[in-house]
Amino acid sequence: MENRKVTINEHTNLLKLEEHMYPLVDVEVPNTFRNLFPYDEVPKIAFNERIVPHNFPEKIWITDTTFRDGQQSRAPYTTEQIVTLYDYMHRLGGPNGIIKQSEFFLYSKKDRDAVYKCLERGYEFPEVTSWIRASKSDFELVKDIGLKETGILVSCSDYHIFYKMKMTRKQIMEQYLSVIKECLEIGVSPRCHLEDITRSDIYGFVIPFCVELMKLSEEYKIPVKIRACDTMGYGVNFTGAVIPRSVQGIIYGILTHAGVPSEWLEWHGHNDFYKAVSNSTTAWLYGACGVNCSLFGIGERTGNTPLEAMVFEYAQLKGTLDGMETTVITEMAEYYENEIGYRVPSRTPFVGKNFNVTRAGIHADGLLKNEEIYNIFDTEKFLNRPVLVSVSNTSGIAGIAHWINTYYRLSGDKAVDKAHPVVLYVKKWVDEEYETGRVTVITDDELIDVIGKACLETNTVGFRKE
Structure with missing residues (x-):
């Protein structure tokens, strides 16, 4: 006991006495904490305060x-x-x-x-x-x-x-x-x-x-x-x-x-x-x-x-x-998918395909007005992932234009507006989908496919995701 050191605790600035006084307890029977880990029941979380x-x-x-x-x-x-x-x-x-x-x-x-x-x-x-x-x-x-x-x-x-x-x-x-x-x-x-x-x-x-x-x-x-x-x-x-x-x-x-x-x-x-x-x-x-x-x-x-x-x-x-350098996280996710052949589950935070995609119509409306309402932080700045709005019967023509611009990273002169022929084509297709009884949102793969068809039929240069 006399050799135990008295030192300063750097966090509290109080003197502390080292307590390294715990000898090995060499039991004959294993302690498996069966009261906490009964194998035929769900493990228990107990408290002693x-x-x-x-x-x-x-x-x-x-x-x-x-x-x-x-x-x-x-x-x-x-x-x-x-x-x-x-x-x-x-x-x-x-x-x-x-x-x-x-x-x-x-x-x-x-x-x-x-x-x-x-x-x-x-x-x-x-x-x-x-x-x-x-x-x-x-x-x-x-x-x-x-x-x-x-x-x-x-x-x-x-x-x-x-x-x-x-x-x-x-x-x-x-x-x-x-x-x-x-x-x-x-x-x-x-x-x-x-x-x-x-x-x-x-x-x-x-x-x-x-x-x-x-x-x-x-x-x-x-x-x-x-x-x-x-x-x-x-x-x-x-x-x-x-x-x-x-x-x-x-x-x-x-x-x-x-x-x-x-x-x-x-x-x-x-x-x-x-x-x-x-x-x-x-x-x-x-x-x-x-x-x-x-x-x-x-x-x-x-x-x-x-x-x-x-x-x-x-x-x-x-x-x-x-x-x-957090944008590297997105590069790694893309490397896993494109080079390793592993796709991160779509709802995985920060890296999943849909982690910052808004699907609910009422949420999409708020997001289009101000993305801070339904986005965790500036995902474009930190992850090079602009916020996306999924397309449904409530998206409207503005929502479709927003999806195309954000998905394909179109800005300035390259951005499409509500009058763009591809946007109008996609809007017509979306309306027809829901008029025939569809209730689910349009998937990205469906949109990519219909946008490709729209470009061909309207003689528009196709979009490429940068």
Whole structure:
């Protein structure tokens, strides 16, 4: 007790006493929190009304797992696709490197070729890191390639420790620590992926384990990072919720009781219960500097926290984009569709085909008068996506002209007006559709088709989407 340090809390300016006094609880029977996770019922969210304070770091950032977790649920990317997407991420992250790191597999020649080509770009951000099996040969591979940091899987719930690894907590901790020592011995910084943290014994295993990791870091003078992995998406951000489901409770415990610095802690969320984004934001608010994401949320099962979502969460929290080039998000979505063959679901925020398309007639009327009424922000400025109004029986001839001008990016002398022959042709076709009993809105593909016919029949030069 006498050796515990008294330090200043930089956020409150009050003296604090370190409380790294949580020994490993080596249970004989696994604690699976059956009261919270009865497998034959819906999981339960319980509360104990223990409140932890906000602890928002001065600097926060995004890390990327598109080429690791993002590849576990889809056909592998080609080397060329990986390098192209890495270039996009570099531009999106901006000169301040808000997208700080990107992690890569090293298993196959294709993966390693992609790593070499990305390293050849010479970008400071995103830093290229790896994800490997916990073996000496893989550590040597990381060192030979010249990477400074690698992720290592260290599953931390009793579900994994007892049922998957068939070990006790003491045995698995000793194994993990020996592997991490091997990594530190060759001068590589380990990033410990605490899998299934939202079903783990936070004070009986996670915090004691993190305390030991911080001791190793101090001994080797190399950072040992912690990635808190909400593998099953069980995390919740409700004030007063109990651990292990409480995101803020987990972050608080790791920072306060294990002594992990904020800049060494990141959150990795999954979206099984639609909470990936809100939980990641909560991790920032309560002290984690990093949140780990994948492009468009593509990842295991329901997916990861979408990277593009956290770009705009960052801007809302910080009041600035800090140099991020958000129009790149649209370029990436178009690249996925045109080059990779993956179409983002149409209603996906920021990137879906219809995310800023107004369909309801009464909404369209308001939008045509002032787009701020029904658009989240200037989507043309931030995403190069002008707001669209869908065409229906309530759109009118002005609505059709507006659709053509915005969809085909026509302005100035090129813009069409209500008297344009193509507009009149489309209006006549739309009226006929609804006169014969149609009740649904006209789709983009239908409009593109009828506009093409209108151009031919009216001898008008066809429109091209720029």
